[in-house]
Amino acid sequence: MSTPRASRHPSGRRPKRLSPSRVGLYAFLLITALFFLTPLYVMLVTSLKPMAEIRLGNIMSLPAAPTLDAWTTAWSRACTGLSCNGISAGFWNSIRILVPSVIVSIMVGATTGYAMSFWRPRGAKLLFAALMVVAFIPYQVFIYPLVRIFSQVGIANSLAGIVLVHTVFGLPTMTLLFRNHFASLPLELFKAARVDGAGFWRIFLQIMMPMAVPIAVVAVILQVTGIWNDFILGLVFAGRDNLPMTVQLNNVVNTTQGERTYNVDMAATLLTALVPLCVYFVSGRWFVRGIAAGAVKG
């Protein structure tokens, strides 16, 4: 008599690798990818062609003689309005706006999120609700009053003004992001730190922020892409000397003297898109997590 035993190998038909629904899914992904990649391809090849080749009108063809002339022109010689120094000035302006705005908005958002989830001051819920409601009001509504207020206070058309604007407009998202993260941590951790004698800032900086590194990375991604892509706030609040790259790009493209230099326009656009593009490529996984955390920047 033999004892029954479990079979050594799986039996039955092997599951199909490629079902019709899979084929459909791949086809959809492929078409979507082509749809979004084609303009990028056209921009890239056009930026590498001299004007003579562009005039032939064959936008899909590869450049016969690839040249980086358009890129150097866009960077340092293209005309924005009256000055012809390229969009490099705009790039550095954007960096000058971006760095303090990202740092300050994240620090403020993390602090408010931490205070709201652990210290629960009186009226915190009301404040949070107000923050969320205000976040859904189109910010164009605030622009004119803010311009008036800023000129009264004396920070109109200045770096400080635009940094403040980005911090304030980023506050709801940043607060929500950090509040949700901190709310998911056990309250006992906070209690233990209080028994250990740590105060508001020490608990925040030594206990909570080291645990918030992943969410801080998400915050950086959201703020960097959001602030870099901003146009209207930069145009209104930064002042003539601090216009960000997006505004400069618009000026380059719209400053026409005779023939439209498509290759320079394309190169300038690609240069402007480079920073968010890098952020997306480097941080795809984190970015998805940021969206999933319920923080979609409006």
Added chain:
Amino acid sequence: MNQAPNRSSVSLRGVEIAYGPVRVLDRLDLEVAQSEFLVLLGPSGCGKSTLLNAIAGLTEVDSGEIWIGGRNVTWEEPKDRGIAMVFQSYALYPRMSVRKNMSFGLEVSGMKRPDVQRRVTEAAAILQITELLDRKPSELSGGQRQRVAIGRALVRDAGVFLFDEPLSNLDAQLRAELRTEIKRLHARLGATMIFVTHDQIEALTLADRIAVMRDRRIQQLGTPHDVYMRPANKFVATFVGSPAMSFLSGHITEGRVFETSTLRLDLSGYAFTAPPSVGMPVDLGIRPEHVVLAPGEAAAIPARVELVEPMGSDLLAWTRIGEAALTVRLSAETPVAPGDILPLMFSTRRLNLFDAQGERL
């Protein structure tokens, strides 16, 4: 620790706490003596953890006062109360090493580095976690984590140790192990300890005194023996003891006799707290081990066995006297099977009588 142990009494005077309209504690008074091990025992939601948080200063009281070591600390910060606390979820700082977890509080208080190191080393030696000092909490097992959490409390050299269900997240074996460890620690330090649990075994094994809580109030405060043998009301009687006490419903007749439709029991040996009135309805509570087999005894009460549970050291017989259920603990060798009729006797002194409101008679 080397220095003279730090022991504080704890005194709660009319403490009330409410979250909005929800009352959590009703005018509560409690005195905990120096070096006493007090267990707050009760089902979830009875207010025992809130009470502990109030002593720690993590929850504000709405009225009343809290005194620790002869000082009114009602409005002081947790760190200034001379307390240390151990939590159910361990609450170790995940980004810090074990050593750093234990030294954090001391560093915050501004203690000098050599002193901090000495205390951490000593506490680690007591708890046998010296070889874990450089690990991160994520690299430790549950039992090791709770040891570290106890170590973190130990280094504070506090006058009062507060434990908030510290063993609830551990498996049965570790729980028993750490339980004896905590008891040994109490004997060694002589510190005042207040321990919250919903586990009556922990309460009975650890406590000098148990405060049984339900519905925002202390139902009974007494030694484990008192709480077990003379429960103040039916709730305490049911909550403490496993398997639970059995109850027979009946009434008192002439000459202090307990009577139901199926049995009569002479209560002359029972220590009544107040003379009972004839005809009053009562519940008779009997612990499983206070029932004896009395074969051949004329006065024995017949009970029909429904189920037998061997427990190793002894066995439990789930029986019925008429309709009333009665659990009986017998020696493991007793030959008993479902369907048997057992002749039972109760020791009158060990019975518990409760009136219609559930209060002890």
